[in-house]
Amino acid sequence: MSISMALFSPPISSSLQNPNLIPKISVSLLSTKRFSLVSVTRASSDNGTTTPASASASTTTVEIPKVVAEKATVKSPAESSSASKNGAVGGEEADLATTTVIKFQDAKWVNGTWDLKQFEKEGKTDWDSVIVAEAKRRKWLEDNPETTTNDEPVLFDTSIIPWWAWMKRYHLPEAELLNGRAAMIGFFMAYFVDSLTGVGLVDQMGNFFCKTLLFVAVLGVLFIRKNEDLDKLKGLFEETTLYDKQWQAAWKEPDSDK
Amino acid sequence: MATFTLKSFTGLRQSSTEQTNFVSHVPSSLSRSQRRNSLRVTAARSSPKLANRNLRVAVIGGGPAGGAAAETLAKGGIETILIERKMDNCKPCGGAIPLCMVGEFNLPLDIIDRRVTKMKMISPSNIAVDIGRTLKEHEYIGMVRREVLDAYLRERAEKSGATVINGLFLKMDLPENWDSPYLLHYTEYDGKTGATGQKKTMEVDAVIGADGANSRVAKSIGAGDYDYAIAFQERIRIPDDKMTYYEDLAEMYVGDDVSPDFYGWVFPKCDHVAVGTGTVTHKGDIKKFQLATRNRAKDKILGGKIIRVEAHPIPEHPRPRRLSKRVALVGDAAGYVTKCSGEGIYFAAKSGRMCAEAIVEGSQNGKKMIDEGDLRKYLEKWDKTYLPTYRVLDVLQKVFYRSNPAREAFVEMCGDEYVQKMTFDSYLYKRVAPGNPLEDLKLAVNTIGSLVRANALRREIEKLSV
Numbered sequence: 001m002s003i004s005m006a007l008f009s010p011p012i013s014s015s016l017q018n019p020n021l022i023p024k025i026s027v028s029l030l031s032t033k034r035f036s037l038v039s040v041t042r043a044s045s046d047n048g049t050t051t052p053a054s055a056s057a058s059t060t061t062v063e064i065p066k067v068v069a070e071k072a073t074v075k076s077p078a079e080s081s082s083a084s085k086n087g088a089v090g091g092e093e094a095d096l097a098t099t100t101v102i103k104f105q106d107a108k109w110v111n112g113t114w115d116l117k118q119f120e121k122e123g124k125t126d127w128d129s130v131i132v133a134e135a136k137r138r139k140w141l142e143d144n145p146e147t148t149t150n151d152e153p154v155l156f157d158t159s160i161i162p163w164w165a166w167m168k169r170y171h172l173p174e175a176e177l178l179n180g181r182a183a184m185i186g187f188f189m190a191y192f193v194d195s196l197t198g199v200g201l202v203d204q205m206g207n208f209f210c211k212t213l214l215f216v217a218v219l220g221v222l223f224i225r226k227n228e229d230l231d232k233l234k235g236l237f238e239e240t241t242l243y244d245k246q247w248q249a250a251w252k253e254p255d256s257d258k
Numbered sequence: 259m260a261t262f263t264l265k266s267f268t269g270l271r272q273s274s275t276e277q278t279n280f281v282s283h284v285p286s287s288l289s290r291s292q293r294r295n296s297l298r299v300t301a302a303r304s305s306p307k308l309a310n311r312n313l314r315v316a317v318i319g320g321g322p323a324g325g326a327a328a329e330t331l332a333k334g335g336i337e338t339i340l341i342e343r344k345m346d347n348c349k350p351c352g353g354a355i356p357l358c359m360v361g362e363f364n365l366p367l368d369i370i371d372r373r374v375t376k377m378k379m380i381s382p383s384n385i386a387v388d389i390g391r392t393l394k395e396h397e398y399i400g401m402v403r404r405e406v407l408d409a410y411l412r413e414r415a416e417k418s419g420a421t422v423i424n425g426l427f428l429k430m431d432l433p434e435n436w437d438s439p440y441l442l443h444y445t446e447y448d449g450k451t452g453a454t455g456q457k458k459t460m461e462v463d464a465v466i467g468a469d470g471a472n473s474r475v476a477k478s479i480g481a482g483d484y485d486y487a488i489a490f491q492e493r494i495r496i497p498d499d500k501m502t503y504y505e506d507l508a509e510m511y512v513g514d515d516v517s518p519d520f521y522g523w524v525f526p527k528c529d530h531v532a533v534g535t536g537t538v539t540h541k542g543d544i545k546k547f548q549l550a551t552r553n554r555a556k557d558k559i560l561g562g563k564i565i566r567v568e569a570h571p572i573p574e575h576p577r578p579r580r581l582s583k584r585v586a587l588v589g590d591a592a593g594y595v596t597k598c599s600g601e602g603i604y605f606a607a608k609s610g611r612m613c614a615e616a617i618v619e620g621s622q623n624g625k626k627m628i629d630e631g632d633l634r635k636y637l638e639k640w641d642k643t644y645l646p647t648y649r650v651l652d653v654l655q656k657v658f659y660r661s662n663p664a665r666e667a668f669v670e671m672c673g674d675e676y677v678q679k680m681t682f683d684s685y686l687y688k689r690v691a692p693g694n695p696l697e698d699l700k701l702a703v704n705t706i707g708s709l710v711r712a713n714a715l716r717r718e719i720e721k722l723s724v
Contacts, residue, residue, distance in 0.1 A: 135718035138383045142662060142719070145515040146384060147556035150503065154384045157670065158711045170714045243597075243652045247645060249482075249578040250637060 104140050108133060113156040127165035134158065182221045189217065312337045312624035315617060316442055316462040317420075317610075318427045319469030321349070321404075322603050323589025325411025326363065327466050327610030328420040334618030338420035339460065340412065341427055341444055349404040350491050350568030351603070352525050352532065354508075357397055357686040359604045363611075369406050371528040373398035374508045380554065381669035382513030382662045389672055392679040397686055399508070401527060411607070424448065425455065427469065430478050432583070437627050440465055440584070464584040464628055466613055468606070471571040473591035482578035484593045486571040487520060488541045489600070490548050491534030493527065496562035503558060504531055511535075512665040515550040519659055520600065522551030524558070530565060536600065538574055572600055586633045588613050596648055598655040604688065605644070612636050646690045663712035670708045676701055 108118045114133060119126050134156065148154070190201050193210065204210040224230060313336045317328045320342025331338040354374070359365065375398050376390040416422045424447045431441040439461040447455040467475025471486060496504075504526040516522035522535035533555060535547045552559070573593035580592045588594070589606030596605070613636045618624070620632025658668035671677050676697050683691045693701075 131715065131718060132722075135715050135722060138662075138666075138715060139719045139722055141383045142514065145382075145513065145550055145553060147554055147558075148380055148384045148386060148511075149557040151557075153386055156385060157673070158666075158715070159670070159707070161711075163707075166711060166714055170717065239656065243575060243649070246484075246575040246578075247641065247648070250576065250580045 102144055103146060104137055104144075106133070106137070109137065112152055112154045116160075127161050128169060130161055131165065131169060178221055182218060185217055185221065186214075189213070307625050308627055313464065313617070313621045313626070313628065314339070314439075314462045315464045315466065316341060316440075316460065317466045317468055318442075318475050319467070319473075319589075319591070320345070320412045320422065321347075321408050321468060321470060321589065321606065322411055323591070323606035323610035324466070324468035325408060325415050325610070326607040327468060327588060327614040328415035328422075329411065329418050330611050330614035331466075331617060332415060332419035334614070334623055336618060336621065336624040338415070339462065340415055340420050340422045341425045341442075342412065342422065343424070343426040343447075345409070345412075345424055346405055347408065348566075349408070350489065350534075350570045351404045352491075352523065352534075352600070353402050353404055353407075353527065353603075354525065354601070355400045355402055355407075355603050356601075356688060357400070358688050359607065360400060363411075363607060365400075365407075365410070369410055370400040370402055372401040372506060372526050374401055374506050374526070375399075376507040378507060378509045379669045379672045380509060380511045381666045382515070383666065384554075385666070385669055387669050387673040389678050389681075392675055393682060397682070398506075399686070401508075401525060403528060407603075425458070427474055428457075429474065430465065430585075432478075436583075436629060437463075439463055464617060464633075465586075466610070466617075467585060467587040467591045468589050468610055470590045471573055473587065475585060476577060476587055476591050479579070479582040479585050481580065481582070481587060484577050485538060485574040487536045487538040487574055487600070488544050488569060489534060489536035489572050490544045490569045491532050491567075492548065492552075492564050493530050493532050493566040493568075494559055494562040495530040495565050496559050500558060500561065501526075501529075501531075509555065511551055511554050512659070512669065513550075513554075514662050515547070516554060517547050517551075519655075521659075522547065522554065524551075524555050531559065531562075533559065536572065544569070572602065580637060581630065581633045583630050584628060584633065586613050586636060594644075596651045598651040598659070599685070601685075609636075609640060612640055644688075647684070647688065650684075650690060657709075661716070663716040664709065666715070667705070667708035667712040670712075671701075671705055674701070674704060 108115050114130055116125050116130065119130050119133075121129075190204065193204060194200060199207065199210075223233060315331055315336050315338055317324045317331070317338060317340045320328075320340050324340055324342065328338050328340040355365075355370075360367070360370070375393055376388060377399075378386050378388055380386045412422055423444075425444045426447070428443040428445060430443065433440055440463070442460045442462060442465070444458055444460065445455040446458050447453075465475060467473050467479075469475055473481075476482075504524065506526075508526060509524040511522040511524075513522075517535045517537050518540050519538050520536040523533070525532045533548075533551055535544070535551045537544060537547060540547075573590055573595050574597065576593035577587065577591075580587050588609040590602055592609065594605040594609055595602040613633070616632055616636035616639070617628055620626075620628040620635065658664050672681075676693070680691065680693055683689070
């Protein structure tokens with residue numbers, strides 16, 4: 001499995017960069033106190049024959065009360081599993097000096113779910129902070145994928161956060177933005193059409209062409225928010241019909257395919 | 259508005275001079291609105307009987323598709339030859355078969371190593387959802403060893419009267435006339451001539467190409483190419499105490515780390531587990547994805563030993579041409595693997611059987627020569643029966659395997675009992691069952707809710723990284 005050993009470098013380098021990123025982020029956010037990173041070293045407890053260096057596996061626990069985490073001893077996010085799997089085969093391949101495993105840890109993350117009691121503000125649950133905490137957890141896991149264990153299953157379900165909390169945080173600001181855009185476009189379009197054709201606002205509303213223009217403007221504001229959205233929409237449309245086309249190809253004329 | 263006629267048919271009309279009866283066909287004009295295939299070609303009902311012999315059909319490839327096809331052909335009275343290049347081929351495959359396959363193909367229960375009744379879906383943030391609560395007592399997903407299943411189907415074909423040849427199909431010469439035979443070139447392996455085998459040829463009237471993703475038959479008839487995924491799998495023998503967890507449970511891991519457009523899996527086999535992943539778009543990174551899959555399952559496979567590493571292409575969609583004159587493709591060679599779940603064994607066997615049935619019917623149990631129209635009947639029947647299934651799975655893949663938020667929503671949705679019931683119903687019995695409309699509405703609302711929440715969290719994540 002020397003090939004797989006050579007491929008260890010990509011995962012190592014990518015996850016080494018990120019522990020340094022996260023501390024910087026936690027500095028910038030006000031809610032840093034909650035995010036404590038503890039790096040836990042777990043010596044691989046499999047067949048002890050394979051990793052002679054496991055004895056030297058240093059236990060480094062670094063607490064970040066507020067700010068930066070020093071991951072000085074993070075050498076290799078443990079691929080101890082592969083060392084153990086090559087067990088009888090390649091004991092000499094175990095050149096993983098330390099078996100450091102960084103897991104997601106947070107004071108408020110208890111038993112695989114967020115402890116809502118710790119998120120209370122003035123007697124009521126502060127859903128915004130729950131959402132932010134979950135986002136942080138997901139980001140952490142995206143950058144440092146973790147193993148799943150049966151001892152600590154993840155049980156959190158986002159549907160416990162009530163719908164109005166989502167609305168308040170995401171829908172309303174966006175709705176405000178889009179409505180603002182639509183209003184500005186509407187005002188100026190009404191002015192231009194009036195100046196060009198002399199048709200006032202009330203008469204414009206009765207005209208079919210103007211109503212169509214209004215409909216197009218609303219759809220445009222809704223769906224095209226960035227320049228890339230135009231291409232994305234075109235790609236989406238092609239994507240939806242591609243599979244069908246591939247299936248119908250058998251029923252077309254032979255020379256149309258070659 | 260296009261008039262769809264087959265070039266081969268117009269050729270037929272001109273070349274066949276000695277026939278007393280002509281093949282009559284009705285070129286049907288396709289209207290743009292009729293997207294479904296409306297190619298109506300009447301079969302060669304009026305072709306003369308074959309003198310002194312039965313129809314000879316060669317089935318290239320002895321996997322589930324080939325074995326099922328050969329058995330049906332042989333039972334239908336057709337002289338069948340099955341050519342398989344490796345009799346003990348241990349194929350890299352998940353090995354999961356739905357319940358209906360056991361009944362439809364009369365599989366003995368002892369070739370099923372394990373009955374999986376529980377599944378765990380694990381999201382990118384390790385939220386795990388248990389699936390299988392809605393299964394009834396007698397329902398399960400069967401895990402088989404491919405070498406056992408394939409050998410069984412081939413033996414059954416042989417017992418029904420097919421001739422099984424251990425050989426490698428090289429190429430075939432296409433016929434000039436509508437009733438000339440196909441000339442197959444193949445290398446036959448027998449104990450005597452050693453590893454290199456002996457080059458031989460054979461004349462047959464029709465060919466069923468069941469030779470898998472890298473089909474040579476498909477190349478011979480110019481069937482065209484398809485997009486394919488690479489599936490990479492490692493078989494790992496884990497300690498017994500860890501094996502009890504996987505006694506009847508299979509796991510599916512989704513996430514960008516595991517695969518950008520597919521899933522990673524841990525499937526239990528007879529005495530080991532198969533850990534693997536696959537991808538279409540990032541084939542070069544497959545080893546990285548495999549490492550990530552092993553990492554995600556690390557705790558549960560700790561102490562395991564890799565006993566085998568295997569990889570194979572999996573077709574993503576059918577080839578542009580699935581048949582040509584008297585050659586038809588079935589199974590992986592045709593590209594009948596579903597999206598989203600990547601299931602292929604059942605569809606391979608079923609398509610082999612359907613194609614063989616069409617040949618048996620068109621030739622009236624081997625008495626008459628067949629032509630392309632008979633094989634088109636198989637395509638029609640196949641598309642009519644299974645296209646909805648394929649379409650639904652394609653939509654699921656497009657919506658839920660797009661990105662990490664979509665996958666999180668997918669796993670959340672899988673926790674819903676109604677979803678589980680519908681999913682298992684359609685998987686185990688291969689029918690797109692119409693559900694309860696009220697529940698469907700609730701499901702739609704919940705799906706949208708999950709997607710919205712997951713995407714909202716993604717926006718939060720993006721805010722964090724800025």
